[in-house]
Amino acid sequence: MKDKEGNNGKDPMLLQVKDLNKSFGGTPILKEISFSVDTGDCLAVLGPSGVGKTTLLRTLNFLERADSGVFTLDGTDYDLQHITAKQIAGIRRKTGFVFQEFNLFLNLTVLQNVTEGLITARKMPRDEAVEIARMALVRVGMEDKRDAFPVSLSGGQKQRAAIARALALSPEIIYFDEPTSALDPALTGEVLSVMRDLARDGMTMLVVTHELTFAREASNRVLFMDGGRIAEDARSADFFAAPETEQGKLFVQNISP
Numbered sequence: 001m002k003d004k005e006g007n008n009g010k011d012p013m014l015l016q017v018k019d020l021n022k023s024f025g026g027t028p029i030l031k032e033i034s035f036s037v038d039t040g041d042c043l044a045v046l047g048p049s050g051v052g053k054t055t056l057l058r059t060l061n062f063l064e065r066a067d068s069g070v071f072t073l074d075g076t077d078y079d080l081q082h083i084t085a086k087q088i089a090g091i092r093r094k095t096g097f098v099f100q101e102f103n104l105f106l107n108l109t110v111l112q113n114v115t116e117g118l119i120t121a122r123k124m125p126r127d128e129a130v131e132i133a134r135m136a137l138v139r140v141g142m143e144d145k146r147d148a149f150p151v152s153l154s155g156g157q158k159q160r161a162a163i164a165r166a167l168a169l170s171p172e173i174i175y176f177d178e179p180t181s182a183l184d185p186a187l188t189g190e191v192l193s194v195m196r197d198l199a200r201d202g203m204t205m206l207v208v209t210h211e212l213t214f215a216r217e218a219s220n221r222v223l224f225m226d227g228g229r230i231a232e233d234a235r236s237a238d239f240f241a242a243p244e245t246e247q248g249k250l251f252v253q254n255i256s257p
């Protein structure tokens with residue numbers, strides 16, 4: 001499944017974060033966060049409410065600025081304290097983001113939502129953009145809704161359109177922040193199923209989620225956060241079978257009584 005690129009069987013590292021710190025109003029929220037992501041990884045970011053999972057994702061996508069830390073993507077190091085707008089724009093071209101609340105453009109059709117970034121930001125000819133968007137919509141089972149406006153879609157369909165929009169830009173990694181938490185329970189399945197397929201196809205993903213069944217089945221690694229730190233960085237199977245920390249044990253017990 002993974003792209004080995006001749007690294008003597010060692011998986012190539014796509015992204016690395018070292019000693020990332022972030023405070024809000026003098027209160028430390030993220031403390032010395034360090035981890036790495038290999039191409040093809042599906043990382044589940046887990047932890048109790050308020051531990052900083054969303055803040056971590058927003059910091060990685062520069063929706064929030066970290067106070068310090070080093071961010072490495074494709075072998076290039078960026079000092080998070082001094083990173084420039086130009087560098088951020090370059091990194092964003094390689095990363096996708098799927099939000100809890102979909103963030104679709106309400107005045108555009110599904111297809112237009114997906115082609116928008118290709119045409120406006122990437123300056124792609126419309127025909128080419130439409131073809132790429134169509135393939136992305138097929139991948140999430142939404143091609144039949146290409147001409148619908150978001151208001152006429154279910155939450156699950158909106159989120160699948162948002163995933164197609166991220167996919168169309170061919171990101172090297174997609175960040176998801178609780179992509180199903182705004183959905184009725186009946187609609188979470190179709191979104192998780194799309195995400196499972198992406199993970200299986202080798203899409204590199206960092207998923208903040210409270211869907212522990214999804215995390216257990218679809219992710220290969222877990223980052224368990226507690227108190228603004230990464231308390232455990234483990235293979236999913238190991239984390240769910242035998243968490244190493246007390247907090248991890250409590251967390252897993254609570255979800256599988």
Ligand SMILES: Nc1ncnc2c1ncn2[C@@H]1O[C@H](COP(=O)(O)OP(=O)(O)OP(=O)(O)O)[C@@H](O)[C@H]1O
Pocket residue numbers: 024025029047048049050051052053054055056
């Ligand atoms: N813009 C902000 N200004 C001040 N404090 C913030 C801001 N954003 C987040 N926080 C605080 O940072 C902490 C971590 O919040 P965050 O949203 O990252 O948690 P989370 O792990 O995503 O929680 P949940 O599981 O409930 O989504 C919380 O104490 C929150 O109040």
Ligand SMILES: [Mg+2]
Pocket residue numbers: 053054055178
């Ligand atoms: Mg959150």
